[in-house]
Amino acid sequence: MRSNPVYRRExxxxxxxxRIPLIxxxxxxxxxxxxxxxxxxxxxxxxxSSFIQYSNFLQLYVFVVTLEFLMLIFIMPALTSGSISGExxxxxxxxxxxxxxPPSKIVTGKLCSAFGQLFLLIVSSFPVVVLTFVYGSMSxxxxxxxxxxxxxxxxxxxxxxxxxxCLMRRxxxxxxxxxxxxxxxxxxxxxxxxxxYGISRTKADSMLPVAGQLRPxxxxxxxVYLLLLNPGTTFIEILGSQAVGSVDGMLISSFLxxxxxxxxxxNWILVSLGVQLLLAVCLIWGAILLLKRRE
Amino acid sequence: MLKIxxxxxxxxxxxxxxxxxxxxxxxxxxxxVGPNGAGKTTAIRVITGxxxxxxxxxxxxxxxxxxxxxxxxxxxxYVPDEFGMxxxxxxxxxxxxxxSCYGLDGLVARNxxxxxxxxxxxxxxxxxxxxxxxxxxxxxxxxARAMIHDPRFLVLDEPTSGMDPRVRMEFTxxxxxxxxxxxxxxxxxxxxxxxxxxxTDIGIIDAGKIVLSGSMSEILRKVNxxxxxxxxxxxxxxxxxxxxxxxxxxxxxxxxxxxxVVNFHGDQTAEAELLARLIACGARINGFxxxxxxxxxxxxxxxxxxxxxxxxxxxx
Numbered sequence: 254m255r256s257n258p259v260y261r262r263e264x265x266x267x268x269x270x271x272r273i274p275l276i277x278x279x280x281x282x283x284x285x286x287x288x289x290x291x292x293x294x295x296x297x298x299x300x301x302s303s304f305i306q307y308s309n310f311l312q313l314y315v316f317v318v319t320l321e322f323l324m325l326i327f328i329m330p331a332l333t334s335g336s337i338s339g340e341x342x343x344x345x346x347x348x349x350x351x352x353x354x355p356p357s358k359i360v361t362g363k364l365c366s367a368f369g370q371l372f373l374l375i376v377s378s379f380p381v382v383v384l385t386f387v388y389g390s391m392s393x394x395x396x397x398x399x400x401x402x403x404x405x406x407x408x409x410x411x412x413x414x415x416x417x418x419c420l421m422r423r424x425x426x427x428x429x430x431x432x433x434x435x436x437x438x439x440x441x442x443x444x445x446x447x448x449x450y451g452i453s454r455t456k457a458d459s460m461l462p463v464a465g466q467l468r469p470x471x472x473x474x475x476x477v478y479l480l481l482l483n484p485g486t487t488f489i490e491i492l493g494s495q496a497v498g499s500v501d502g503m504l505i506s507s508f509l510x511x512x513x514x515x516x517x518x519x520n521w522i523l524v525s526l527g528v529q530l531l532l533a534v535c536l537i538w539g540a541i542l543l544l545k546r547r548e
Numbered sequence: 549m550l551k552i553x554x555x556x557x558x559x560x561x562x563x564x565x566x567x568x569x570x571x572x573x574x575x576x577x578x579x580x581v582g583p584n585g586a587g588k589t590t591a592i593r594v595i596t597g598x599x600x601x602x603x604x605x606x607x608x609x610x611x612x613x614x615x616x617x618x619x620x621x622x623x624x625x626y627v628p629d630e631f632g633m634x635x636x637x638x639x640x641x642x643x644x645x646x647x648s649c650y651g652l653d654g655l656v657a658r659n660x661x662x663x664x665x666x667x668x669x670x671x672x673x674x675x676x677x678x679x680x681x682x683x684x685x686x687x688x689x690x691x692a693r694a695m696i697h698d699p700r701f702l703v704l705d706e707p708t709s710g711m712d713p714r715v716r717m718e719f720t721x722x723x724x725x726x727x728x729x730x731x732x733x734x735x736x737x738x739x740x741x742x743x744x745x746x747x748t749d750i751g752i753i754d755a756g757k758i759v760l761s762g763s764m765s766e767i768l769r770k771v772n773x774x775x776x777x778x779x780x781x782x783x784x785x786x787x788x789x790x791x792x793x794x795x796x797x798x799x800x801x802x803x804x805x806x807x808x809v810v811n812f813h814g815d816q817t818a819e820a821e822l823l824a825r826l827i828a829c830g831a832r833i834n835g836f837x838x839x840x841x842x843x844x845x846x847x848x849x850x851x852x853x854x855x856x857x858x859x860x861x862x863x864x
Contacts, residue, residue, distance in 0.1 A: 258648035266636050344632040347598050348693075351626045352649035353618060 258354060259362025264369065273370060277377050280324055284381040288317050292384065307388065311496045314385040318399060321378055322406065322488050325371060326435070329407045332367035333414030334431040335424035337544065342424060356544035360419070364411055364537060371407050375400070395495050401526060402491050406484035409529045410435060412536030419543040442479040443486065446508045449473040453510070472510030478517065480505060480525070482532060487525040494522070549574045549701050549732040550595065555604035557590055557756075564590045565601065566756035572734060572749070574700075577727045579743035579764075580736040581847060582753035588736045589629065591753065592705045595734070596626045608701060622650070624701040625694030629709065631686050635679035639670060639689060642678055643696060650697035664692040668722065684715035691722065702726065704735040708742065720746045740844045744768075752847060777819065779808040779826070780835025788831035795822060807835070 267273050291313040299305050337359070340346040349359055414431045421427035454471035480486040486505065493504045501507075505521055517524050555568035564587045572578045582588045593599040595606055597617055606613040609623045634642055640661060647657035665671045668688040673681065681689065687707055694702060704723075708716045716739070724746060727733055737743050743750065744764060751761040760767060781788060785808060792798050792810055797818060799811040812822065823836050 256653075258645055261648070262634070262637070262641075262645045265641060266634075270636075343634070344628065344630045345634060347628065348626070348632045348646075349649065350598060351596050351621060351624075352646065353621050353651060353697075354649040 257358050257362040257365070259349075259359050260365050260369075263362065263366035267366070267370065273373070276328070276370075277374060280328075280374050281378055281381055283324075284317055284320060284378055285384070287320060288313065288381050288384045291316060292387070305388075310385060310388045314382075315492055315496050317382055317385050318492070319488075321375075321382070322403065322485075325374065325403055325407055326410055326439070326484065328374070329367060329371055329410040330414040330431040330435060331428070332370060333364065333411045334418050334427045336363040336367065336415060337418035337540070338421055338424040338427045339418075341422060350547075357541045360415060360537065360541045360544060363418075364415055367411055367414075368407060371411075375403055391495060398491055398522070399495075402484070402488050405526050405529045405533070406488070408533035409484055409536070412533040412540070413438075416536045416540045416543070419540045419547075439483055439485045442476075442483045446473040446476050446480060449476050450508055470510035472512060473508040477505065477508045480508070481517070481521075481528045483525075484529055487522060487529065490522050490525070549576070549609060550734065551605075551607040552591075552595070553605045555591065555594060555606065556602045557587075557594060557599065558602055564756055565594070565604075568604065568753070568757060570751055570758055570761065572732060574732055575727065575730055576749045577723065577733045577747045578735070579747035579750045580734055580753065581738075581740060581743060581750060582736075586753045587756040588753055589705055592703055592734070592736060596624065596703055597621070622697060623699055624703055625697070625699040627687075627690050627694045627702070627704040627707050629705045629707075631690045633678045633686060633690075635677065637678055638674070639665070639676055639678060639681070640674040642689065643693060646693050647696050652697065660696060660698075664695055667695075667725075668692045684711050684719070687711065687715075687719060688722070691719075695726075700730075700732060702731055702733045704733065706736055706738065708737060708739060716742060740847055775839045776802075777810045777812045777822075778835065778837055778839050779810065779833060780806075781808065782832040782834055785831070787829045788826050788833075791825050791829050791831070792822075795825075797822075809839070 291309075295306070295309040295313065298309065337346065340349065340359075346359075350356075410431075413434050414427075417427040417430045417434070418424070421430060450471055450473040453473065457469055457471045460469070489503050490505060493501070505518065509518060512518075550570065550572040552568055552570040555565050555570075556563070557565040566587075568587065568591055570591075580588055580591070590599065594601050595608070595613065597613060597620070600614070608620045611620055611623070613620045634645070637645065643661040643665065644657050647653070647660060652660060662671070662674075665674055668691060670685065670688055670692065673685060673689075678686070678689070691702075691704075691707070694704075708719055711719065720742060723733055723735065727748070735743070735747070747764055749761075749763050750767055752759050779788065785803075788808060789801060792801050792808065795812075797812055797814045799813065802809040812819070814822070819836075819838075823833070826833055826836075
């Protein structure tokens, strides 16, 4: 990647800009403030009641990593959706097209630059996340899975951003479309499942009990598989496996009813991470093809 | 160096390029002229590979520009009408970035950048941010950028628009130097007087076609015959104007600086006849000659689509 001119240029510009230190400061400042206030409250509760409620620290962990996840989800599209369209607006994209640099290098350079900024945010936030482990800890595997979830979500949202950046002439429009699709992917798929689950539940409740038969449990049907595309659901599943009981109502299992687990639902985290990585690769590939066609 | 045959490009219902043919010899400084909307920028964008034509061929350095796109990219440098600058880069960084886009890195890139900055008299600006530069300096930087991979052919789309005369002169000098070094340059501009001073060859495009092309001197010689006649009179000119109005070879009559300027279509014999008739009507003539041609008059003649009627017009 160091040989990619676009990446090197972005890195050079970023290195002397005040924007990145400011984002790191605000991002970690917010995380630290939440973590320290949470800890202060938990410790004060211990002092007042002489009773240590360990679930408080677990909740604190859930809160901090969720905040981190949400920030990443919203920062990555902002970094990528204006990257190619910005070059077009500056009229530098056509200059790049007349050079010998292939479109794939332009896209990967931009993506890696945004990813580098995000990686900096994730790594710089580790000390704050570790604060929440003062009264407990977690395995390296758990940390690794959480990190993989962050990387996947960043690639997916970055892929959406860069695709729209190649597709749209204006950065503002690319931004709006990126966040629109992201909203559809995260809130849309989840709300669809909630809606279908609600209908199914109404149906199940209205059925008369038959002697000797279990009343069927409500589920959201095949729509649950749409959640494989939703990085938020994967993150919640990971949290559910690490901090048991903290996000119970939001887990996939609540949409499955009493259907037996299959390969996908039984290995939801890994399958959804795989699907999202594949989707991210497709989006990035799509962006490269679009740029090649416009070259 | 450049050979274009039957180039066509249509945007919706508008045929921008309509069978454009063009030849530029190696080492030529070719002025590309045409009215707004004639297809200059579209042609340039097709030549540089930024637009796909609907038909026709473009050869640069003997290679098909579309079939051998990657190899052809090494052959030309492009300066667009809008500079395309990274404002947050320093001059040296800007040059080195484009050097790396052509695969030049390290010391080779650095030396090439320094060499070009020196040639463009920008060495003292190497640590300045691009956004702090004036328009003229930005244009020189843009030219240096286009030269970074040492191309044989330079394509410049209206590079001097918005520049003051001094900066334009400096820029023209740089282009002449480059041409003397063996570079082939295609330059489009609206400043015709400047092009006529600097270019070795010229091509006039109108409605997507080349309407006149050739060496500068050859074109001026050709058009001299169709330049206005200037008739200088002593005393009354009414009688002379009446004679001119009656002549069907006279298209326009203008009074300029006391002289009668006539667009007259005819050879030297016809001119002699006209002179004789003017003398016969009692006009006291002390000057009767064809105006010397310039690029502007050629341009106006070739790109004027409206039928000119015989009119009498005074500029006094």
